Amino acid sequence: MYAILDIETTGGKYNEEGITEIAIHKFDGHEVVDQFISLVNPEKDIQPFVVKLTGINNKMLRTAPKFHEVAKRIVEITEDTVLVAHNAQFDYRILRTEFRRLGYNFERKTICTVDLSKKLIPEAESHSLGKLVRSLGIAVSDRHRANGDALATLKLFKLLLAKDTDKTIVQGIIRTETTGELSQRQLDIIETLPSEVGIYYMHNKDGDILFLGKSKNIKKRVNQHFTKEGSRARKLQKETKKVTFEKTGNELVAALKEYEELRRTKPSFAQPTTRNLFTHALYSYTNEDGFLIFKVDKIDPRKKHLMTFNGFPSAQNFLHRIVEEFELCLKLTGLSQAKTNCSNYENGSCAGACVNKETPKEYNARALKVSEKYSLDDKSFIMVDRGREIGEYSAILIKEGHFKGLGFYELNHQINNLHILESIITPMQADQNTRHIIESHIRKKKVVKTLALNSN
16 A cells, blocks of 8 residues: 655744645555645745745645644554655655654654656656656646646656556565655664864764764764765665764864865765866966966866866855956956957056056066965964854964964963864874965955964
């Protein structure tokens, strides 16, 4: 016995969505023997894009039953059935979350018609419900409404049953543990994690680190690991027995610690750290007229560069920013191919370096400020940011252009004296990637403040 299911929700943050409409058709493999269709009052507002997509609005739901009022009917109609849905892990997760809020553990086996259609109709251009049923000539009405989509899924499922000559639907596709749903062990793990920025470590039964990563929200990120599709993701889910974490207080410390620890521990499920985190660089040279020229190009280890970028678009965006910030010339930054003056000269934001209306000395004085502000070259300072708790701060030490390490402090005298500072700093190995991480952070204007070093 099958329960063909479709759910519409309010949209919003993961695991915080509410059900707005539900349709269930109990199907014995030949015909529908029972059905339940109802709007549901989610007791929260619907996201505007969902209103536009489904046509369901807040006013329509004011008098609708709340979930606890329809929960018993849902349990009864789905009892001893296998839930069938298009993208079943979504509908099943939403349903289980709602029941969990009531203190009830709702468990059913599931079949996903997305998976089935990929297996049995691999030639389809798209396996989304709307495009797939249209390509199969299945008539559909009320798309993006629960009953319309449930009926479309029912018709699709009948066709898939007919196509399943090897009976793999019954024998192999049923998921005892849906990848989109968390086991009790995983739920227990998630419960212990903070919704804060930091590093998380996924361990196997022997305590070995299988994977480590950084996140602005550790709880949410690990949740995503546990619900991700794919054979590699499922292997990680199966082998993970414990997750530990370290709060960092801010994203820069998290990024630096992640890189350092990936390089040191080399977890089996993580990407190797031998590759560069950047692909392009900003180069500078002086042209025959004495003007400082900026150029973005692919990274060349034989050439000295000013700073690095993780792609050409981000480098181009930075060029546009410094042109505006330092009143540079579009032609001398490679952003204009004009034969005479650049367009900024016409509107007054370029002083005319492109047509020799200002001297190289005047222009270069502004152009050199780019490196002074955004590059680590030859600088010695401390980057101060939020710490792991109230009253604590993080300190990242840069000496003569090189990253030396990071630490946490509470009292100002701890960082106003270099000798004390170095005693609380955890030394870290610097390379081009750590420099890229720090300079990228500076470009994003995420640094709370910087302090010049005091060696006394």
